Amino acid sequence: MRNPVIQIQDVYKSFLIGEKPSFWKRIVGGKDTRRTLEVLKGVDLDVLPGETVVLIGSSGSGKSTLLRCINKLEVIDSGKILVNDHLVGYRESGAGLVAESAKETARKRTDIGMVFQHFNLFMNKTALENVMAPLMHVKKLSRQQARALAEPALERVGLADRMENYPSRLSGGQKQRVAIARAMAMEPNVMLFDEPTSALDPELVGEVLAVIKNIAASGTTMVIVTHEMQFAREIGDRIVVMDGGQIVEQGPPEDVFGDPKHSRTRALLRRSGILDTPETEAVTVFPELDDD
């Protein structure tokens, strides 16, 4: 069996919350009131080649942070993340592992496509120029070579007739499809989607989901953070449920949605209208007595 494309091992991540006290405040002995918020608390997760893993969980459970750690948009406090067998943030040298430079991080990121909630398009460039930009500036392709990859990428997401449009002339769904084409044109071997439909009007969600499904069907390894439970159920090879910075349950969609084991999963699915068992579940006080 091939190695997992992504290996996340015992990852911890926290943020410092609050404002750094000013120089003058410190001079007069003012206290630093910042506090540490632990967002990831020992996460382990492997993603296999061609697999689509969907992260679900309540707001603030750490899904986006975990996704962002995979391509070093966030730096982990401890643990390890390997992508394509390379340790994120480090490179091998004769002397062992050394911290990688910003340039090396940028180069490694070309293997990992990322699609954000808010598209992140250049507003002063057409759809085609948006897709060509990283091909030229990161992959250093000529304009002609970049165009030869960008056009089919836009065709693939159904935007053959919108290539010359500026983002201001595109709907939210079309903008997100340009962002997907831009990531896919780089031919990454992993795609990360961070709530790709949550900034869209409901009637535009379907077209973006259809494009993502199409990419999944082509065998690209994907990790998707979403609140769209129906979509998660349809597209996920594996559903991973996060709560309070930890993975509380994972498995095939039919198990997680059909027979959720963890109380936090059941609460999440109830809130999403997927599970309609009553709020007051029977609580097994003495599980050992239930065995026979």
Ligand SMILES: Nc1ncnc2c1ncn2[C@@H]1O[C@H](COP(=O)(O)OP(=O)(O)OP(=O)(O)O)[C@@H](O)[C@H]1O
């Ligand atoms: N850069 C940051 N600085 C400080 N706190 C942060 C930062 N990024 C995230 N957080 C906090 O970390 C926690 C987890 O955030 P994260 O975005 O990972 O959750 P999530 O599960 O993706 O939530 P949602 O579904 O609402 O997007 C939240 O409390 C959030 O406010």
